Amino acid sequence: VSTTGAIATAVAPVAGRVRAYFAPVNRSSGIPTLFDPAQRGGFVLDSPPAPWVDLGWVSRFARKVGTKVGAIRAGAPAMAAGQVRTEVEATISLEFETWGKLQATLASGSQQTNLLTTAIGAIPNGSGGLAAAAAPLLTGSGPASTATSLNVGVTAAAGFAVGDLVAVDIDYIGQLGYVGTGVSTAYVQSASAVSGDVNFVRRVTLNVAVVTAIAAGVLELASPLPAGAPTAGMQVSQLAGFCDREGASFFQEWSALFVLPGVQGDRVLYHYPRLQAMQGSAETEDTWVLPLRRIRLAGAFRALPVKDGNDGEMVLCFRSYLPAALRGI
Amino acid sequence: MQNAKDTFYEMLQSRLASLNPSRTIVVRGMVRPGTLVDENELPTAMFPTDAFRLSWTALQVNSEGPLPLVTMECSIQYATDGTPGNGGMDRGRLLAAMDAELAAALGGEPQIAGKMNYSAAGVGIAPATMGTNVFWAEPVFGVAAAVRERLTRTSTVHVFAYQEAGEL
Numbered sequence: 001v002s003t004t005g006a007i008a009t010a011v012a013p014v015a016g017r018v019r020a021y022f023a024p025v026n027r028s029s030g031i032p033t034l035f036d037p038a039q040r041g042g043f044v045l046d047s048p049p050a051p052w053v054d055l056g057w058v059s060r061f062a063r064k065v066g067t068k069v070g071a072i073r074a075g076a077p078a079m080a081a082g083q084v085r086t087e088v089e090a091t092i093s094l095e096f097e098t099w100g101k102l103q104a105t106l107a108s109g110s111q112q113t114n115l116l117t118t119a120i121g122a123i124p125n126g127s128g129g130l131a132a133a134a135a136p137l138l139t140g141s142g143p144a145s146t147a148t149s150l151n152v153g154v155t156a157a158a159g160f161a162v163g164d165l166v167a168v169d170i171d172y173i174g175q176l177g178y179v180g181t182g183v184s185t186a187y188v189q190s191a192s193a194v195s196g197d198v199n200f201v202r203r204v205t206l207n208v209a210v211v212t213a214i215a216a217g218v219l220e221l222a223s224p225l226p227a228g229a230p231t232a233g234m235q236v237s238q239l240a241g242f243c244d245r246e247g248a249s250f251f252q253e254w255s256a257l258f259v260l261p262g263v264q265g266d267r268v269l270y271h272y273p274r275l276q277a278m279q280g281s282a283e284t285e286d287t288w289v290l291p292l293r294r295i296r297l298a299g300a301f302r303a304l305p306v307k308d309g310n311d312g313e314m315v316l317c318f319r320s321y322l323p324a325a326l327r328g329i
Numbered sequence: 330m331q332n333a334k335d336t337f338y339e340m341l342q343s344r345l346a347s348l349n350p351s352r353t354i355v356v357r358g359m360v361r362p363g364t365l366v367d368e369n370e371l372p373t374a375m376f377p378t379d380a381f382r383l384s385w386t387a388l389q390v391n392s393e394g395p396l397p398l399v400t401m402e403c404s405i406q407y408a409t410d411g412t413p414g415n416g417g418m419d420r421g422r423l424l425a426a427m428d429a430e431l432a433a434a435l436g437g438e439p440q441i442a443g444k445m446n447y448s449a450a451g452v453g454i455a456p457a458t459m460g461t462n463v464f465w466a467e468p469v470f471g472v473a474a475a476v477r478e479r480l481t482r483t484s485t486v487h488v489f490a491y492q493e494a495g496e497l
Contacts, residue, residue, distance in 0.1 A: 008460030009395045011491060016440065016466075263441045263464035263489075326460060 010328040013268055013321075015260035020055040020094065021048050022102055023255040025274060027184035028177065032273035032306060033255040037320035041269055045261060052257060053226065055103055058094040059296065060284075061258060063270065063317075065090055090303040090316040092258075092272070095284055095296040101208050101242060102226075106254060107297035108244030109277040111186045114167045114203055117238040127243045131199040134171075134235035135159065142217060147224035150236055154217040164211045165239045166219065168230055172200035180205050181234075182227030187250055202237045246280045253304070265324035272317045274304035330399055331497070332446050333490035334385055336463045337403065338366050340442040344434035345381060352430070354380040378479070379423065381431065382406045386485075396461070396491040403488050405431065405468070408481040417478045424473060424480045435468045435486055444490060461491045 023033035033051060040049045048054055066089030071080040096103040105112040115128040122129030135156040137145045145151045150168065152160070160166070169181050174191045178184035179201050186204040194200045207227045213220040219236070256275045260268040279300040286294040303316035323329055342364040345352065352363035354377050356370065363380035376382075387402035407427050411420030441464040450456040468486040475481075 006460060008493065011394055011396050011461075014464070014489075264462050264491075265441075 005326045007326055007328050010323065011264065013260065013262040013266050014264070015262050015268065017057045017059075017260075018061040018094070019045050019259045019261070020058045020061075020096075021052040021257040021259070022055050022106065023052045023257070024183040025253045025255055027187075027253060034273055034306075035255070035257050035269075035271045035318075037269050037271070037318070037322070041267065041320060041322050045259065048257075053102065055096065055106075056100075057097050058258075059097060061092070061094045063090070063092050088305075088316060090272070091278060091301065092256075092270075092275070092303075093298070093300040095298050097296065099297060101206060103297055104242050104244070105185065105206060106252060106277070107281065107299040108252070109246075109280040109282075109299075110244060110248035110252060111204060111250040112242055112244045112252075114205065114208065114237075114239040115241045115243050116167065116199055116203055117240060127245060128203070128240075131197075131203065131237060134199060134202060134237040136235050137168075137230055138217070139232070145230045147229050148221045150219040150221065150230065151217060152219060152236055156236075157214050157217045157219060160211055160214060160219055160238065162211055162213060165208060165241070166211060166221075167202040167205050167208045167237045167239050168225055168234050169201045169205040169207050169227075170231070170233045171198045171235065172196070173198070175201075181207050181231070183254075185252075199237060202235070208239070244281045251276045256301070262324065264327070266327065267322040269320040269322070270317060271320070272301070272303045273306040275301040276304060278302040330388075330401065330490070330492065331448075332444055332459060333399060333463045333488065334366075334401065335447045336442050336445050336490075337465065337488050338364070338383060339445070339447070340463075341381075341383070341434055344437070345430055348430045348433055349426075352379065376408060378408050378410055379427070380407065381427070390492070396493065399490050399492055401488045401490075403486050404483055405486065406481065406483045407431075408479055410478050410480075420478065420480045424482060428470060428482065431468060431484060432470075435465065440465055444493075459496070460493055463488060463490045465489065 025032045043049055066087065067085060068087040070084055070086045072082040072084055073079060074081040096107060113127040116131035118129040119132045135152040138151045138153045142151045172194065176188055179186050179188055183206045185206055188194055207225050209221040209223055209225055211219045212222045253274060253276045256272040258270040262268065277299065282298045283295045284298045288294060305314040305316055308315055342362050345364050346362035353360050354363045356365060365380065366383045368385065384404045385401055386404050389400040391398045409420050409423040409427065411417030411423060441462045444459040444461050444463050445456040446459055447456045466487045468484045471483045473480055473482045
């Protein structure tokens, strides 16, 4: 049995849009999420392999290489005898098409805050005042909570409505360092800095969702919680929206994957295992028909190095190309 | 180029028929999905309403790359008089429905189609699969024109394809 196929001439990739994906970096250990293009490079764009999360299409994606190469000169007159890399740097900039929680957090440049529903009489505060008491998740009574359903009990459920935004995370009980279940979203230097706020972790967590139905004390969610099924001690807070602050000190860090699906079936992948924000919260505007303007979240990020396990080289980014089937190379 | 034109037409006809199977026309006595290519039909002064009429207009060939890149402009004209039962007062709604169908068909993913050669295709004979894909940009919707009871719109879309070795 023999198989033959006609090979088409290779052409430069043509791609219209760029798709972005997020995965967390373990900030405490400094370990990013690595993407293996040899194993998973051809994944279906709508179904990225876990733990990668789809950020949607992005616009004005631009890579910038800041690596500098200098010459080592010798002799008289001096002639280039060799070369040396004096500085290695890679940055990217992009604009998100949606204002989702994850996109807004990454583009905020720093810590992003959930605007938790405030307690009655709370003193006004720029990032939300004292939060109302959270609803505990019930255990041993009714169905167990999952990533898509939260059992808060009939009494507490009466305080929620379909369409509510909720944050699900543990209480703050004096933890120091990185906090936020699933993704580190803030760094606590001291309990006094956060006023010992029991809701502080829920105030910064990315573990948020929208309530789509309420029945028998269970809140059904529109999408799974990013951190999966709730763990013991987690509680549920309602929130009104999100807030970020220019001048905050935290650097958000994430593992990034960008895919350019070529129109001929080929694919270019850019993988930045560690990206940190390099600008504050910013937006760009597209003018449609005056006075309407579309406002996009603009982000700029600097790549940090990781060690390539194949040869121990410290690198900032991986660019991979997967040719289309039956193409010349 | 003809393969790219045929492939694009087949793709568009299939997608539009899937979106609205009841949009049909009678051409030479046969009921067909409501999409046709002007240059493939008998010359006629009749303008079929409630159907999409494709015309291939501008053409550009860029030979800088290893395969010539062909850029073709496809003009898609459609019109409606509304329905007699409603005295034509639903013509705006019917034109909006056609706008939406065309936008969904051309804007939906994927915006590519594997290029096929239909020259030898026929009953029981499948078209031959070629080596590259046809792809297209977002459609540009022209201004709706009203002539008496008839509403007409012409939209254009740029269709791209590589001219493969030996392809005419």
